Amino acid sequence: MSHIVCFDIGGTFIKYGVFDPKGHLLYKSKMATPTSHEIPDVLNNKVKSLQHDIHLSAIGISSCGLVDREKGMILFSNNIQGYSGMKLGEILFSLTKLPVSVENDVKSGCLGEMWKGAVKGMRNAIFLTLGTGIGSSIVMEGRIVNGSSGFAGELGHTVVVAGGKPCSCGRKGCLERYASTSAFVQDYKEEALRKGVAVENVSGEMIMELVKQGDPVALLVYERFIHYISMGLTNVIHLLNPEKIIIGGGITEGEGPFIQDINRQLRNEVMEVYGNEDTVIASSLGNDAGLYGACYLALNRMNMKESV
Ligand SMILES: [Zn+2]
Numbered sequence: 001m002s003h004i005v006c007f008d009i010g011g012t013f014i015k016y017g018v019f020d021p022k023g024h025l026l027y028k029s030k031m032a033t034p035t036s037h038e039i040p041d042v043l044n045n046k047v048k049s050l051q052h053d054i055h056l057s058a059i060g061i062s063s064c065g066l067v068d069r070e071k072g073m074i075l076f077s078n079n080i081q082g083y084s085g086m087k088l089g090e091i092l093f094s095l096t097k098l099p100v101s102v103e104n105d106v107k108s109g110c111l112g113e114m115w116k117g118a119v120k121g122m123r124n125a126i127f128l129t130l131g132t133g134i135g136s137s138i139v140m141e142g143r144i145v146n147g148s149s150g151f152a153g154e155l156g157h158t159v160v161v162a163g164g165k166p167c168s169c170g171r172k173g174c175l176e177r178y179a180s181t182s183a184f185v186q187d188y189k190e191e192a193l194r195k196g197v198a199v200e201n202v203s204g205e206m207i208m209e210l211v212k213q214g215d216p217v218a219l220l221v222y223e224r225f226i227h228y229i230s231m232g233l234t235n236v237i238h239l240l241n242p243e244k245i246i247i248g249g250g251i252t253e254g255e256g257p258f259i260q261d262i263n264r265q266l267r268n269e270v271m272e273v274y275g276n277e278d279t280v281i282a283s284s285l286g287n288d289a290g291l292y293g294a295c296y297l298a299l300n301r302m303n304m305k306e307s308v
Pocket residue numbers: 156157158167168169170171174176
């Protein structure tokens with residue numbers, strides 16, 4: 001029986017996993033991301049070492065950055081230096097002689113959740129990752145919405161505060177500046193400083209823990225965070241009417257009222273005709289969502305599987 005190896009390439013780690021033809025993840029691991037020019041060789045070496053034990057029929061890649069899926073090319077990446085412009089699919093095919101599919105990690109994650117995860121069987125969903133920025137992907141009628149040049153779904157760069165904080169995209173007041181994990185952390189640091197406390201090393205997860213403990217600064221900042229996320233999501237719901245919005249990223253992991261608080265706020269903001277159900281759910285595949293999506297696309301490329 002032949003298998004599929006999938007890689008999820010991020011700025012810090014390359015996660016990888018081996019799937020059987022039914023899309024069961026048999027095992028997974030990760031390695032540090034090397035310099036960009038070493039990436040094809042590192043992936044090729046991993047493929048070769050796996051081939052000692054198993055028969056591989058395809059490679060699926062989920063990658064950070066903007067990806068041209070047709071060409072298997074990384075159009076732009078600000079996470080890995082020198083990665084922009086790499087024809088990863090072509091290079092890896094010439095090294096391994098295996099078919100290679102390449103897709104953006106957020107789009108892969110969304111497909112993964114639709115195929116095997118939180119929104120299995122649904123046809124209309126939005127996938128959001130909260131991290132340094134906000135990644136988002138739209139699936140309508142079972143297909144990823146790419147737009148005319150492949151850049152559809154940049155929810156993070158829609159404005160929620162007119163004339164607000166400057167954003168890396170050149171505009172002011174983008175959602176990403178108020179509702180990403182890094183914006184949450186930044187807001188906490190600024191609010192703590194106003195109270196006369198200088199905070200250095202703090203993560204979104206740590207602030208969530210402080211929220212649970214009833215820390216007043218954390219609660220204040222958390223309330224603003226929920227307000228802005230809900231504002232962005234209400235816009236999305238009114239525009240696209242998805243069945244579900246899946247939220248992923250470290251901040252959504254673990255126990256806590258985060259998802260329920262967003263749903264509660266959405267009930268105040270979304271028009272009644274959209275219904276009263278909880279639209280927002282947490283990712284169920286977590287860090288593996290991108291690998292599952294990569295496997296789905298690799299199988300799809302070989303016409304070996306059903307659609308999501
Ligand atoms: Zn922006």
